[in-house]
Amino acid sequence: MHSESHIDADRAPNEEQPRMRVPRQWRRLFETLGVVGSLFLGGFGSGYFWATRNAEVQMTRQREDHLAEIDRLREAFGNGLNSLAGRVNQAAGTAASAALTAGEAASTAQTAAQTANQAAKTAAKEFKKP
Numbered sequence: 001m002h003s004e005s006h007i008d009a010d011r012a013p014n015e016e017q018p019r020m021r022v023p024r025q026w027r028r029l030f031e032t033l034g035v036v037g038s039l040f041l042g043g044f045g046s047g048y049f050w051a052t053r054n055a056e057v058q059m060t061r062q063r064e065d066h067l068a069e070i071d072r073l074r075e076a077f078g079n080g081l082n083s084l085a086g087r088v089n090q091a092a093g094t095a096a097s098a099a100l101t102a103g104e105a106a107s108t109a110q111t112a113a114q115t116a117n118q119a120a121k122t123a124a125k126e127f128k129k130p
Helices: 024-128
Strands: none
8 A cells, every 4th residue: 555656755765756856047046156256245345354454554654744843833933932032022022111111211301391390480480570
């Protein structure tokens, strides 16, 4: 009662299971896609690796260049500011001296005005005496 025409697929060993093969064209297509895909992904991966490595080196170089430029500008403008500070201090001293001189001149002018006023009063008294 055992018939070879009917195989119970759930209980049969793998060798006896019905097998369905993918057509040759499809297998070649999948093979080609696998090769091309691995070439593409390999190129993409290695390109990405080298690009990030280059970017890190370039960022480091750019950072060093920026810091060197900041130091150069600091030195250049620092020297300018130091010489300018000296000139400003000198100008402030000159302005203070001029203010002191102006104050003395005002005091002298006030004294001269008082003397002239006294002289005018005296002259007026002398002029009124007949």
